[in-house]
Amino acid sequence: QVQLQESGPGLVKPSQTVSLTCTVSGGSITNNDYYWNWIRQPPGKGLEWIGYIAYKGSAYRPSLKSRTSISRDTSKNQFTLQLSSVTPEDTAVYYCARGTATMRMDYWGKGTLVTVSS
Numbered sequence: 001q002v003q004l005q006e007s008g009p010g011l012v013k014p015s016q017t018v019s020l021t022c023t024v025s026g027g028s029i030t031n032n033d034y035y036w037n038w039i040r041q042p043p044g045k046g047l048e049w050i051g052y053i054a055y056k057g058s059a060y061r062p063s064l065k066s067r068t069s070i071s072r073d074t075s076k077n078q079f080t081l082q083l084s085s086v087t088p089e090d091t092a093v094y095y096c097a098r099g100t101a102t103m104r105m106d107y108w109g110k111g112t113l114v115t116v117s118s
Contacts, residue, residue: 002027004096004109011115017084018114022096024077027107030055035099038070038081040092041111048092052099053079086116 008020022036029036038050051060053070060068064083072079083090093113097105 002098002107004098004107006094006096006109006112008094008112008114010113011117012086013118014087014116015085017082018086018090018116020081020083020094020096020112020114022079022081022109024079024098027098028074029072029077029079030074033101035103036070036072036079037097037099037105039095039097039105041095042089042092047095050081050083050094088116090114091116 003025005023006020009018012018032055035052035054037052039047040050041047049061050064051058051068051070053072058070067084069082070079093111095111096109098107099105
């Protein structure tokens with residue numbers, strides 16, 4: 001059974017960089033069959049895909065691309081999201097998820113709330 005767990009700060013100040021880590025168990029992030037995603041849900045809004053990292057590289061939502069970086073640590077079986085220059089509009093529950101070749105998200109973490117406020 002694959003499990004994903006997000007971790008990171010719950011509160012960050014505007015203009016700072018937020019770093020979130022997803023720890024994966026029950027499966028390897030080096031498995032070439034899968035994409036490792038970050039997705040968020042702002043309060044009262046729908047899910048918003050942020051980006052993924054996979055064996056062939058990474059991809060990002062165009063509107064967030066200039067502020068987003070996703071990296072991985074294969075020795076720890078973790079992947080990390082960094083989102084820079086945050087504003088209150090980046091306040092959301094952030095999820096990590098495993099994506100299949102058809103980009104169906106088959107396993108999700110429970111999510112972590114990030115609040116951007118001074």
